[in-house]
Amino acid sequence: MESERVQKILNGDVLSAAKLIKDIENENPGISNILEALRSHAGKAFTVGITGAAGSGKSTLLGRLVKYFRTNRNMTVGVVAVDPTSPLTGGAFLGDRLRIQGEDVDKGVFIRSLASRGWKGGLSRTAADVVLVMDVMGKDIIFIEAIGSGQSDVDIAGIADTCIGVLVPGMGDDIQLMKAGITEVVDIFVVNKADREGAGSLKALLEAVIDMKERSPAAWKPPVVLTEATTGKGTDELGEAILSHKDYLTKSGELEKKRKIRNNLN
Ligand SMILES: Nc1nc2c(ncn2[C@@H]2O[C@H](COP(=O)(O)OP(=O)(O)OP(=O)(O)O)[C@@H](O)[C@H]2O)c(=O)[nH]1
Numbered sequence: 001m002e003s004e005r006v007q008k009i010l011n012g013d014v015l016s017a018a019k020l021i022k023d024i025e026n027e028n029p030g031i032s033n034i035l036e037a038l039r040s041h042a043g044k045a046f047t048v049g050i051t052g053a054a055g056s057g058k059s060t061l062l063g064r065l066v067k068y069f070r071t072n073r074n075m076t077v078g079v080v081a082v083d084p085t086s087p088l089t090g091g092a093f094l095g096d097r098l099r100i101q102g103e104d105v106d107k108g109v110f111i112r113s114l115a116s117r118g119w120k121g122g123l124s125r126t127a128a129d130v131v132l133v134m135d136v137m138g139k140d141i142i143f144i145e146a147i148g149s150g151q152s153d154v155d156i157a158g159i160a161d162t163c164i165g166v167l168v169p170g171m172g173d174d175i176q177l178m179k180a181g182i183t184e185v186v187d188i189f190v191v192n193k194a195d196r197e198g199a200g201s202l203k204a205l206l207e208a209v210i211d212m213k214e215r216s217p218a219a220w221k222p223p224v225v226l227t228e229a230t231t232g233k234g235t236d237e238l239g240e241a242i243l244s245h246k247d248y249l250t251k252s253g254e255l256e257k258k259r260k261i262r263n264n265l266n
């Protein structure tokens, strides 16, 4: 019975995966054997965390990125939207939007939203298990959307190979930014809503903050990408930045290190 469930998920069966994810969300203790069995098949997917203030455009941006990786890169995609308050504005919303954007249900995309309210185990635990499910289903790249609130930034960094921080002009993000944390965990900065005033100066400020950090010439230096998620402007550049970071992680051996840390988290 258990091995049957495991096999179905390994075959990419959406219904079995959805059921297991529901059990993960409900913290059903009966599934620990299944997760254990799946773990030995994990580690093929590349994972990308997207954090930023509420309303900064994370979901809209994700819609664009999903299309980029499906269409331009022919990769299969998983999306985990972590919504601390309303389960309605997460993945379901994003799924609708993707469909509105002109595609019928695409079998290469698997989207789940998680309501994090009440989790005992916390974001990292639950999201990591859901990412595991999508990984063994065979998704090439998995995105995790979460509102950036200090703690969850750090949580996301524990799960994601690449961490994207989304900022927008005129939201006081520049002040937030000065608080140490963010530049430590973010690999790629996005200034979204670049159609608004102040995008250029926020980008310049970010670049100055990034330059303040001492790093060896071989180390990764976070790029700052301007995007307009509503029109799609900047999506290709962001997609390419993600793939450059993936390349960097692979060649430097850091990807392997991150994987070890993630496995310990599990
Ligand atoms: N002007 C402008 N509006 C944008 C842009 N990107 C997103 N928006 C709008 O910003 C609002 C919030 O977008 P979402 O994608 O839902 O933002 P989010 O960060 O996912 O929000 P939460 O999940 O609630 O934290 C929507 O009305 C979008 O249409 C942009 O580039 N320019």
Ligand SMILES: [Mg+2]
Binding pocket: 058, 059, 060, 089, 090, 145
């Ligand atoms: Mg959202």
